[in-house]
Amino acid sequence: MSLPASSGGLGRWLGDHIAQIVLIPTLLASFAYVVLFSVWTFWLSVSTSTMLPDPTFSGFGEYAALWQSKRWTVSFSNLFVFGTFYVIGAMVVGTLLAILIDQRVKFEAVWRTIFLYPLAISFIVTGTVWRWIFHPQTGVELALHDMGWISAQFDWITDRDLALYVVVITAIWHASGFAMALILAGLRSVDGDIVKAAQIDGASVPRTYARVILPTIWPIFLAVAVVLLQFAIKTYDLVVALTQGGPGVATTVPAIVVFDLMFERGQIAQGSAAAVMILVALGIVLIPYALYMRWRKRQEGGDHG
Amino acid sequence: MAETTHADFDALSTGSLRRRITAKAIVYALLTVFALFYLMPIVIILANTLRPLDDIVRTGFIAWPADPSLSHWAEAWSTFCIGGTCEGVSRYFKNSLAMAIPATIISTMLGLINGYILSKWRFRGADLLFGLITLGVFLPPQMTLLPWAWVLGNVGLSNTISGLILVHVVQGVSFTTLFCRNYFLAIPDDLIKAARIDGAGFWRIFRRIVLPLSPPIVIVAVIWQFTGIWNEFLFGTIFTSGDKQPITAAIVAFSGSGTGERHYNVEAAAVIMAALPPLFIYLVGGKYFVRGLTSGAVK
Numbered sequence: 143m144s145l146p147a148s149s150g151g152l153g154r155w156l157g158d159h160i161a162q163i164v165l166i167p168t169l170l171a172s173f174a175y176v177v178l179f180s181v182w183t184f185w186l187s188v189s190t191s192t193m194l195p196d197p198t199f200s201g202f203g204e205y206a207a208l209w210q211s212k213r214w215t216v217s218f219s220n221l222f223v224f225g226t227f228y229v230i231g232a233m234v235v236g237t238l239l240a241i242l243i244d245q246r247v248k249f250e251a252v253w254r255t256i257f258l259y260p261l262a263i264s265f266i267v268t269g270t271v272w273r274w275i276f277h278p279q280t281g282v283e284l285a286l287h288d289m290g291w292i293s294a295q296f297d298w299i300t301d302r303d304l305a306l307y308v309v310v311i312t313a314i315w316h317a318s319g320f321a322m323a324l325i326l327a328g329l330r331s332v333d334g335d336i337v338k339a340a341q342i343d344g345a346s347v348p349r350t351y352a353r354v355i356l357p358t359i360w361p362i363f364l365a366v367a368v369v370l371l372q373f374a375i376k377t378y379d380l381v382v383a384l385t386q387g388g389p390g391v392a393t394t395v396p397a398i399v400v401f402d403l404m405f406e407r408g409q410i411a412q413g414s415a416a417a418v419m420i421l422v423a424l425g426i427v428l429i430p431y432a433l434y435m436r437w438r439k440r441q442e443g444g445d446h447g
Numbered sequence: 448m449a450e451t452t453h454a455d456f457d458a459l460s461t462g463s464l465r466r467r468i469t470a471k472a473i474v475y476a477l478l479t480v481f482a483l484f485y486l487m488p489i490v491i492i493l494a495n496t497l498r499p500l501d502d503i504v505r506t507g508f509i510a511w512p513a514d515p516s517l518s519h520w521a522e523a524w525s526t527f528c529i530g531g532t533c534e535g536v537s538r539y540f541k542n543s544l545a546m547a548i549p550a551t552i553i554s555t556m557l558g559l560i561n562g563y564i565l566s567k568w569r570f571r572g573a574d575l576l577f578g579l580i581t582l583g584v585f586l587p588p589q590m591t592l593l594p595w596a597w598v599l600g601n602v603g604l605s606n607t608i609s610g611l612i613l614v615h616v617v618q619g620v621s622f623t624t625l626f627c628r629n630y631f632l633a634i635p636d637d638l639i640k641a642a643r644i645d646g647a648g649f650w651r652i653f654r655r656i657v658l659p660l661s662p663p664i665v666i667v668a669v670i671w672q673f674t675g676i677w678n679e680f681l682f683g684t685i686f687t688s689g690d691k692q693p694i695t696a697a698i699v700a701f702s703g704s705g706t707g708e709r710h711y712n713v714e715a716a717a718v719i720m721a722a723l724p725p726l727f728i729y730l731v732g733g734k735y736f737v738r739g740l741t742s743g744a745v746k
Contacts, residue, residue: 160649161568165576168561168624171617172580179594180586186593195593239481245474255733256482259489262729262736264678266695267722270702270714271488274508280711284507315485323737347470376587379680383699397681400589405685410593417589428585 180421187414195410204415214416217394221423224310224395225374229367231314236321236366241351243322244329254326258319265316269383272312273299276384305385305392312384317373321366328359364431371427375420396420489722496520496716503711523716529701530689536717538690539697543677544724546608546693550615551672557616558623558668563657565624566631567639568649577628583621588681591618599686606687614686615676622675623668630664631657666735674725674736694721 156163190200208214239257243250260268275281276299286294298304332355340354356363378397381387387394396416403413495508497515525535532538565577595614596605604610634657642652683693692700698721702714729736 157648161564162570164560164649165564168557168580168620169576172583172621175591175617175621176579176582176586179591182594183590183592195597235481238477242474242478242481245471247474247478251733253478253482255730256485258733258737259726259729260485262674262725263722264680264695264725266678266680266698267718268488270698270718271492273702274711274715275488275491280503280507281509285509288506288510315488319485372585379695382680383702397587397589400592401681401685404592414593417587417592420587420589424585424587 183414183417187411187418189411191410191414193408193410200411204409204412205419208412208415208419213391213394214396214399216391217396217399218419220306220391220393221374221377221395224306224313224377225371227307227310228313228317228374229370231310232317232321232370233325233363233366235314235318237325237356239318239322240326240329243326254319254323257322260316261320263316265379266383268312268316269380269385272308272315273384276308299385300389302389302392305389309381309384309393313374313377313380316380317370321370324362324366325359328362329355332358368427368431372424375423375427396423492715492718495712496523496719498712500710500712504709508711508715519710519712520716522710523713523720527701527710527713527717529697532690534690536694536697536720539692539694540720542608542687542691543693543695546611546615546683547673547676547724550612550619550676551669553612554616554619554623554672555665555668557620558625558627559658559661559665560653561620561624562627562629562631562664563653565628567634567636567652567657577624580621581625583618584625588618592681592685595682595686606689606691608687608691610686611682611693614682615672615679619672619676622671626668626671627661627664630661634660663735663738666732667738670728670732670736674728677725697721 185197186195187204188199188202190196190198243253247253276296278284278295278297278300281296283294283296286296299308336354336358337350340350345353376397377395378401381393381395381398385393387398397420400413400416400420403409403416405413407413491508494512495503496519497517498510498512499514499516502510502513523535524537524540526533527535529536529539561580565573565580599605599610599613604613638656639652642656647655677693678695679693680695680699684696684699687693687696698718701717
């Protein structure tokens with residue numbers, strides 16, 4: 143390429159490298175954010191920090207202490223139960239809604255808008271609203287009493303064994319529209335001929351979906367599951383607004399423990415260790431998925447080099 | 448029925464007329480039930496913004512509104528007491544606007560330029576750098592809290608809205624760069640090459656070719672960034688306090704405190720106000736909202 147000869151050496155060099163130069167601020171910020179901040183927090187997790195950060199190395203004792211604390215192990219098992227029910231629930235509801243909308247219904251845009259709007263609303267608003275609905279003093283139970291059913295009981299949100307499922311239901315309300323949107327896009331991409339063939343073979347509608355259509359869009363289910371798992375691991379605001387982690391530790395999740403350790407209890411090292419564990423959990427979900435996607439891309443792109 | 452083989456696939460157009468009608472009825476019935484479940488919370492909260500307090504305390508949130516009054520909206524906006532100051536949520540609403548609007552604009556502009564470079568001015572290592580930038584999408588915020596606290600403290604931005612803008616721009620650039628880079632990949636390289644042969648430089652190509660093609664992705668990025676930043680809570684609650692907090696933190700401040708007299712109707716109005724801006728954007732730009740969701744989430 144013959145560019146017009148520019149004035150001096152430096153000017154020319156700048157002109158040739160303008161793209162790299164313009165990118166530098168973002169790269170510095172991203173490097174600081176992704177790499178330095180991560181290393182920094184990791185370093186704090188193996189330091190002697192308590193109320194204030196202190197860079198003196200102390201080893202991995204805080205990780206051991208973290209995994210020995212009841213609060214942390216409970217929060218992790220809560221995350222496990224919550225994540226499982228939330229991901230499966232949101233995907234089941236999302237699939238059902240997508241299939242229903244796929245039946246050439248009238249006013250499709252309206253239905254979609256209704257099912258997806260929770261996603262635009264913050265977890266804080268969502269949690270606050272559903273707490274009012276679930277709480278026995280303000281919500282469903284009181285309404286049932288008022289209607290004359292005096293013995294009615296609906297106090298899941300204050301029940302140690304059931305409160306976590308309140309979080310699950312609320313989170314499904316928030317996210318199932320997201321699953322619906324992606325799955326519906328998948329349904330629309332399925333080749334009509336396969337479907338017609340199944341119909342001609344006499345397969346019923348539910349059977350056609352279960353045997354032919356849904357299996358062909360499994361990569362979408364995988365993607366939705368990964369995204370939802372990522373939401374689940376990062377869950378914080380929703381629980382703060384809905385149950386504040388209670389009653390007791392019944393709905394405490396890892397992100398809440400991180401906050402408490404870092405900012406309430408003055409255990410910065412252990413809080414950092416907990417944050418690193420959240421990063422590890424995310425890695426366990428995302429790294430295999432990323433590797434798999436790469437592998438698949440390479441398989442598909444095999445023909446043209 | 449033989450003619451179904453000729454028609455386009457329509458799952459419910461098979462079988463006898465009677466079966467078809469039953470099937471349609473089931474579909475609409477199910478959709479209606481789900482729609483009611485999704486709409487119920489917002490309807491309940493809206494209704495309660497109008498009800499007198501003693502009525503809510505007596506019968507709870509789920510009851511038919513009697514004696515509706517709009518006065519609680521005004522109270523929520525301008526005189527409601529949150530954390531000791533009685534200025535309503537208007538102050539926090541404005542804080543959230545003052546945070547979300549600049550952060551959205553800056554991160555979107557940076558994303559456009561970065562995406563342009565990483566898709567059309569690729570150099571050796573560009574893909575690696577793109578990978579680094581997009582890792583910011585996945586990094587859990589907990590890993591950044593203490594470093595941010597230190598940085599904000601040392602540059603004098605502790606407890607300021609500017610500090611929150613900085614945090615959101617740095618985090619947001621990873622999203623906007625991801626969106627824009629993947630979008631610009633679709634612009635044919637020949638178009639850029641031709642412009643370069645004509646003597647157009649880096650900025651000229653950006654202004655004349657790339658920017659005019661950008662509106663769809665700008666809308667996606669703006670919607671995504673604004674809703675995300677408006678709705679964010681963790682950074683807001685940690686890096687600001689008192690009257691500098693964004694509205695999400697203010698909501699938790701009044702609704703989380705279990706003590707004192709509750710003002711459910713005013714609180715309900717305040718909660719609606721916190722939900723309105725992103726909801727409005729969603730209703731206006733729904734199509735782009737979904738597009739951002741699918742491209743941002745799956746990539």
